[in-house]
Amino acid sequence: MPLVSMNEFLPAAKEKKFAVGQFNMNNLEFSQAIVQAAMEENSPFIFGVSEGALKYMGIEFTVAMAEAAAKQSGLPIALHLDHGSSFDVAMKCIRAGFSSVMFDGSHYSYEENVRLTKEVVKTAHAMGVSVEGELGTIGGVEDDISVDEADASLAKPDEAIRFYEETGVDCLAIAVGTAHGMYSGEPDIKFDIIEEVTKNIPVPVVLHGGSGVPDEMIKKAIQAGAGKINVNTENQVALTNAIRNVLSSNDSVYDPRKYLGPGKEAMVEVVKSKIRLFGSNNQA
Numbered sequence: 392m393p394l395v396s397m398n399e400f401l402p403a404a405k406e407k408k409f410a411v412g413q414f415n416m417n418n419l420e421f422s423q424a425i426v427q428a429a430m431e432e433n434s435p436f437i438f439g440v441s442e443g444a445l446k447y448m449g450i451e452f453t454v455a456m457a458e459a460a461a462k463q464s465g466l467p468i469a470l471h472l473d474h475g476s477s478f479d480v481a482m483k484c485i486r487a488g489f490s491s492v493m494f495d496g497s498h499y500s501y502e503e504n505v506r507l508t509k510e511v512v513k514t515a516h517a518m519g520v521s522v523e524g525e526l527g528t529i530g531g532v533e534d535d536i537s538v539d540e541a542d543a544s545l546a547k548p549d550e551a552i553r554f555y556e557e558t559g560v561d562c563l564a565i566a567v568g569t570a571h572g573m574y575s576g577e578p579d580i581k582f583d584i585i586e587e588v589t590k591n592i593p594v595p596v597v598l599h600g601g602s603g604v605p606d607e608m609i610k611k612a613i614q615a616g617a618g619k620i621n622v623n624t625e626n627q628v629a630l631t632n633a634i635r636n637v638l639s640s641n642d643s644v645y646d647p648r649k650y651l652g653p654g655k656e657a658m659v660e661v662v663k664s665k666i667r668l669f670g671s672n673n674q675a
């Protein structure tokens with residue numbers, strides 16, 4: 392199966408109230424662990440690739456790994472640019488074979504965000520590529536993006552509804568109190584904002600910063616209308632802890648497969664548990 396746009400599964404997610412996981416790809420082990428977990432759970436999913444990860448892996452390797460995963464699994468998989476910062480980077484990804492892009496214009500004024508997002512949507516849709524937009528500012532640290540908690544601002548429901556109507560995005564990331572990276576305490580998620588927005592637009596909202604959010608809150612967010620949830624940090628932590636365990640207990644290990652293997656297995660478990668929590672198992 393070739394890579395597909397998010398419209399292959401997001402409408403069903405919205406209708407049946409489940410969420411599709413965006414699992415970020417950072418190297419070969421991530422792509423293998425994520426697709427293995429999804430195959431075991433028979434789930435659609437999204438490979439998220441940040442601009443930092445894109446630089447690290449190279450665009451050709453990124454697309455090749457995602458295409459191999461789609462071909463091997465037969466699952467509906469979208470390859471999605473995460474937090475794209477410009478029209479140019481979005482187009483570069485689409486030309487290389489991405490089936491979905493996020494344009495994050497949240498640091499611009501509302502008007503400028505609408506104008507730039509519309510441009511991306513117009514071109515992407517002409518090529519069958521789906522687009523995620525962002526409104527409000529999501530706090531925390533992710534790759535090159537760092538937003539101080541004080542600068543994080545919640546999305547206003549009426550503005551989010553208008554943003555959808557003006558841009559025609561396929562899903563909308565709105566700041567509702569989650570943050571990128573690890574939480575120091577419990578997040579304060581504004582479920583009423585999610586609900587108010589999703590009942591007025593035909594597409595789901597996206598929850599960024601899904602790592603470390605208590606399961607009950609995730610379930611509540613999905614019931615309120617979150618149809619796409621992003622997970623990266625938990626996989627990074629699982630991989631690194633597993634590697635650290637192997638290396639700290641054995642000084643003579645030098646074969647990378649001896650420590651990357653356990654790291655990969657740890658990520659498979661994380662992704663499987665997220666897929667079941669999101670309810671996207673058996674929805675492929």
Ligand SMILES: [Zn+2]
Nearest residue numbers: 571599600621
């Ligand atoms: Zn994000």
